[in-house]
Amino acid sequence: MTGRRRGGGLLVAGTTSDAGKSVVTAGICRWLVRQGVRTAPFKGQNMSLNSFVTRDGAEIGRAQAMQAQAARVEPTALMNPVLLKPGGDRSSQVVLMGRPVGEMSARGYHGGRQEALLGTVVECLEELRSTYDAVICEGAGSPAEINLRRTDIVNMGVARAGRLPVLVVGDIDRGGVFASFFGTTALLSAEDQGLVAGYLVNKFRGDVSLLEPGLDMLRRLTGRRTYGVLPYASGLGIDEEDGLRVSLRGTVRESAVTPPVGEEVLRIAVCAVPLMSNFTDVDALAAEPGVVVRFADRPEELADADLVIVPGTRGTVRALDWLRKRGLAAELVRRAAEGRPVLGICGGFQMLGEHIEDAVESRAGSVTGLGLLPVRVRFAAGKTLARPAGTALGEPVEGYEIHHGVAEVLGGEPFITAVAGGGPEGCRVGEVWGTHWHGSLESDGFRRQFLRRVASATGRRFVPAPDTSFGALREEQLDRLGDLVEEHADTDALMRLIERGAPTDLPFVPPGAPPAPGDLGAPV
Structure with a gap:
């Protein structure tokens, strides 16, 4: 710890796995660094078979290395202190601060080891916040996995420890995004809900004006705003997190040229x-x-x-x-x-x-x-x-x-x-x-x-082709992610959220059935 002023931060959570947390995090990092904000990515715990090696020989998730590139900083083990590399359905190799420390079953990990690692995760987060102006954190899966909440070190556990505002990303291309936003919020405790600042719709196709009535209703239901609607953009699935969750058979990758x-x-x-x-x-x-x-x-x-x-x-x-x-x-x-x-x-x-x-x-x-x-x-x-x-x-x-x-x-x-x-x-x-x-x-x-x-x-x-530069193409992809955030999110509100934290007047959303649309009243 250096004693510098503590930087701002944000946790990008998701309604599900593969909702787009990794690319949204990268997009926010690229947008921030283009505004002159010194930015670093962070993911307390990652489960992935796609990993990378830092300059000093530490193994981290490849998604965090990609996000570091988006932020134009050198990746380090601080950005992904815990990496789980699945060896099957029930066990994973545990990589701590870039070094393997052994194999562990899922039951053994969630039964005590994970909770013990929260201190290491928070220390890494605070060290990054003492060095950078902003740290954009990525969650894992969904923060509403209530069976794992007690030992959580990557979603609301790290948000609570670092007092981070939470932006929940939902993939509307899958359908059910409003139910996912509402259900994710309602399943959280009052203390956790107090950090959930709002939502970001990902992969929208069509006329945004058709979506706006639903966004207004969601705000009346939850008291939380939507910070942006990102359009569907092909060719941005860079450095996917986990080969176990991605069905690759028959998948074709080819140049657009x-x-x-x-x-x-x-x-x-x-x-x-x-x-x-x-x-x-x-x-x-x-x-x-x-x-x-x-x-x-x-x-x-x-x-x-x-x-x-x-x-x-x-x-x-x-x-x-x-x-x-x-x-x-x-x-x-x-x-x-x-x-x-x-x-x-x-x-x-x-x-x-x-x-x-x-x-x-x-x-x-x-x-x-x-x-x-x-x-x-x-x-x-x-x-x-x-x-x-x-x-x-x-x-x-x-x-x-x-x-x-x-x-x-x-x-x-x-x-x-x-x-x-x-x-x-x-x-x-x-x-x-x-x-x-x-x-x-x-x-x-x-x-x-x-x-x-x-x-x-x-x-x-x-x-x-004599002039294909993979590095330049990767930079173009990252710039496209930054453009999506800059052009389709409320960046002024997003910047306030990163700098000041979650609003203090966010209401509690009970897990019971929501009121009928006619009983929702005026927007909060």
């Missing part, structure tokens, strides 16, 4: 393995004009792909078994024998090897890999967390590492050479490639060279 006339499309299939982690690795490929990325779980969906990617996963051995049972493993072996490109990233790289010794993640012991790369993998108790840089295909490349598996490369060629401060990384045999580095495809020069190699191997007349 068409390839030049006469050039062919390059088709990429991503194996939708269980417990997929960091599936955002393929976003840079999808940003290329003429590249179509599809997530697939059947062997016939790989047949016409020019490149198949086996992505990272929190369950390498489980995913390997899934590939075999689904028939995808046989298709990968057939592709490799035909000289057709295959890329394995992190856990996918490990599966492409000859042998896996796992006494840590699955505790399965010795497992035979797919045998496409001369690599043997041993799972270590400690986790590798790093932000390496090097050279691949003659181009500079950067990435980040998050893995327990240690690879012994017994042949082939390195995937990445001239690694700063270390030896070569990964492995390549023919057109089968493997690396532990997430994010390597975000390096523009390397990505273009790699796609040229894929096109050459498959005989496609595909030429990567």
